Amino acid sequence: MSYQNISEHIENNILTLKIDRPKKLNALNRETIQELHDALKSAKHDDEVMLVILTGSGEKAFVAGADISEFADYSPKEGKRLAADGQEKLFDYVANFPKPVIAAINGFALGGGLELAMAAHFRIASENAKMGLPEVSLGVIPGYGGTQRLPQLVGKGRAMEMIMSAGMIDAQQALQYNLVNHVVEQEDLLDFAKELAGKIMKNSMVAISAAIRAINANYEKGINGFEVEVKEFGHSFGTDDFKEGTSAFLNKRKADFPGK
Template sequence: MEYPNLLIATTGRIQTITINRESKLNALNKATLAELHTAFTHAFNDAQVGGIILTGAGPKAFVAGADIGEFAGLDAEAGTALARDNQANVFNLIANGSKPVLAAVNGFALGGGLELAMACHIRIASDNAKMGLPETTLGLIPGYGGTQRLTQLVGKGKALEIILTADMVTAADALQFGLVTNVTSPDNLLAVAEATITKIIQRAPLALAAAIRSVNAGLTDGINGYETEIREFGKCFGTQDFKEGVAAFLEKRKADFKGE
């Protein structure tokens, strides 16, 4: 499939999705969001893909924000629909995906760009990255899950400070806050991302999906995360991957998981 605003590359079981609007600092317009929905839906449904890296084209930006020009003229009803639709179709789709998604944050990740990175399961940043939610400078608040996911990652006080001041934070500070899990040089960013996702996808695919569902359950209102964990733990015992994992452990060999 053709993606005018994305580059899709698959190496082995790793698919890299690159937002390819470098001249616009990879800003998220309607077309790009629609392409992200399609690309991630295909990746999650492709048995050959084990894990996904999401990044931005060029050294300057992961995603510098939403395309603000598309916001002009929207009223309250249209703004509500915009947030609801994009949260469901892109941001929640990624967060609830059955395969691990790692954001390789190169340069600016602002507004919707940081919200996109936070929807991913893991974030790695280049040491020149700058992250922030500047929506209050536009008379807005984050609308793609930013108020919720940032609070989950860094805590209420720091989240409110970042959102209310609209200040950018450095990669070093983001690592300290727990917003990212690793910081490396720009030249090594994709290599570190690939090494991390390669290690992850060597694990049992059904167990990875179960772990993602269990962690997400604990952060979802009305769902008992402990009960979800118990159910998912029990379901693992019925998989061929569990039998293979135990056999490999007892036989002192590397497991050959099939996702079955």
């Protein structure tokens, strides 16, 4: 499929989705959100794709925020719909994606950009990366899950400070806060992400999908994560991957998971 604001590349079962609006520092607009949704929806049903890496074009920005020019004159009703549609189409869609999603943060990740990175299953940052949620400096709050996911990752106090101050933190501080998993040189960012992806993909992707559902359940209101874990654990016993994994272990050989 041809896109105007993103590019995609599949290699070794890894889909790299790159937000490609360099003149806007890869800011998210409605069209970009829709294109990312369409690309992810296609990848969800593509057996060739086992893992997704999200990154930005160039060396300055992952995503420098939302495209403010699109919603500067919105009414309260329109603003509410903007947040709800964006969360459904992209941010929650990424968070609950059945295949691993890694955010490779190659520069500024601000506002909606940091919210997109936080929706991914984990994050790797280049040393020049800077992150923050500056929305209150515009008279609004984060609307794509930022007030929910940031406290889950860094704790309530740090999230309150970051959001209230509208300030940025650098990659090393993000690592200290547990906002990112790794920090690497910018020129090594994608190679590191792909190397880590390779380690993940050696395992049962069926089991990994189940683990994503179980982990996410812990953060869903009214859902007992332990019960979801028990359910997913039990379901695993009926999969071909479980049969292959246990057989390989007992016979002291490398598992060749069928993905079923």
